[in-house]
Amino acid sequence: MKRTISTLVNNNSGVLNRITGLFARRHFNIESITVGITENPNVSRMTFVVIADTMNNIEQVLKQLHKQVDVLKVKDITDESIIARELALIKIVAFPEQRGEISALVNTFRASTIDIGRESMTLQVVGDHNKVEALIDLLRPYGIKELARTGETALSRSSKKALAEPNRLSLIN
Template sequence: MKRIITATVNNSSGVLNRVTGMLARRNYNIESITVGHTENPAISRMTFVVVVDNQRSIEQVIKQLNKQIDVLKVSDITDESIMSRELVLIKVFSCPQQRAEIAAVINPFRATIIDVGKESVTVQVTGDQQKVEALIDLLHPYGIKELARTGITAVKRGHKVTNAEERVVLIN
């Protein structure tokens, strides 16, 4: 089963290597990983999609990550209300006559053509995995020359304000 794990870590040399090494030593498969600094340049956020056998395994992953020196916080956000996105660049074989057709195919996905070559176009799409996979499936008949994916990045949704909370804010 796939789980989405986030970790905030100190932004220092070797942290990514130590974290991924720990997961590899314990035979956990990392399906995707994204890392970047947060609003604080001294802290980075890692988002892993990890394949585990059962709930006990994910608990072990979280415990092991929390033991790492530079790890500040670890969360399994799989079952939370989250927003997740992935960026994909798809280079598709295309003659000049096909470009309008490809543009029409990608338009409903809010994808864009970001580069045009003699024999190809490069499409950029951002979205959840289902959206990305659907567009890749539609572009396969044209011939995919190259594909680059960032992996999933995810955050929890903000706390929703109820009508009662709105009234309290308005009264105060």
């Protein structure tokens, strides 16, 4: 089962290594990791997407994470209402006669073209995991030259219920 774990840690060297080592010792497959400084420059947020055999295994890892010196907060946010995003940069084969077709496809996904070469284009897409995967699948026939992905990063929503409107998010309490 896939679980998303959000962790706040002291922004010190070696913290990522110690935490990933903990996952490795417990035989967890880490599907993605994102790490970045928070609003406080002394604190980083780590978001892990891991594959776990049982809920008992996840609970054990969460307990062990809490014991780490530099860990400030740990939360399994899988079952919460969250906002999760991933960034992908995709360089594809794109001859001039194909660019109009590719641009229409890119616009459908609200992605953007960030570089154009003689025989290639580099695209940027931000969205949930399924959106990124869908665009990559549609671009495969053109020929993917390079692909870089950030992995998923996530935050809990401000409200349990949200109403999506075009170009804005209205919260209902």
